[in-house]
Amino acid sequence: MNGDYLLLLLVLLGVVGRNSLVAVSGGILLGLRLAGLDRYTYPWLERVGIEAGLLFLLLYTLVPYARGTATAWELRRVFTSRRGLLVVAAGAAASVLNARGLHLLRSRPDTVLGMTMGAMLGVLLLDGVPCGPLMAAAVTGVLLEVGRWFGLC
Numbered sequence: 001m002n003g004d005y006l007l008l009l010l011v012l013l014g015v016v017g018r019n020s021l022v023a024v025s026g027g028i029l030l031g032l033r034l035a036g037l038d039r040y041t042y043p044w045l046e047r048v049g050i051e052a053g054l055l056f057l058l059l060y061t062l063v064p065y066a067r068g069t070a071t072a073w074e075l076r077r078v079f080t081s082r083r084g085l086l087v088v089a090a091g092a093a094a095s096v097l098n099a100r101g102l103h104l105l106r107s108r109p110d111t112v113l114g115m116t117m118g119a120m121l122g123v124l125l126l127d128g129v130p131c132g133p134l135m136a137a138a139v140t141g142v143l144l145e146v147g148r149w150f151g152l153c
Contacts, residue, residue, distance in 0.1 A: 111137070
C-alpha cells in the first residue's frame with residue numbers, strides 16, 4: 001500500500017478513534033509529503049522525533065516542581081517509604097520496557113500501524129485513553145515475547 005494512503009488511513013483512524021494526536025501527526029506527515037518536503041523533514045524527524053517527544057513529556061511531568069505545587073519533601077518521601085520505593089521500581093521497569101519498545105519501533109516499523117489500530121480500538125471499544133507509540137510498542141514487545149514462549153509467534 002502506498003505511504004500516502006497509509007497516512008490518510010492514520011488520519012481517518014485518528015478522527016474515528018478520537019485520537020487527535022494520531023490524526024494531526026498523520027496529517028502533518030501527509031502534508032509534508034504532498035508539499036515535497038519529505039526528503040528534508042522525514043530524516044530529521046527520524047533523528048530527533050523520539051527525543052523531542054520525550055523532552056516535552058518530561059517537561060510536562062516536571063511542571064509541578066517548577067511551580068512549587070510538588071515539593072522536595074514529597075520527593076524525599078518517595079525514597080523513604082515502601083510505596084515510594086515501589087513507584088521508583090515501577091518507573092525503572094517502565095524505562096526498560098520502553099527501551100525494548102523503542103528497539104521494536106526501529107527494527108519493525110511494520111508494527112506501528114497495527115499498534116495504532118489497536119490503540120484506537122482500545123479507546124473506542126474498551127474505554128481506554130490514547131497512548132503514545134512508545135508505550136504501545138513496550139506492551140507489544142512484552143506480548144510478543146510471551147507469545148514466543150507459548151509458540152504463538
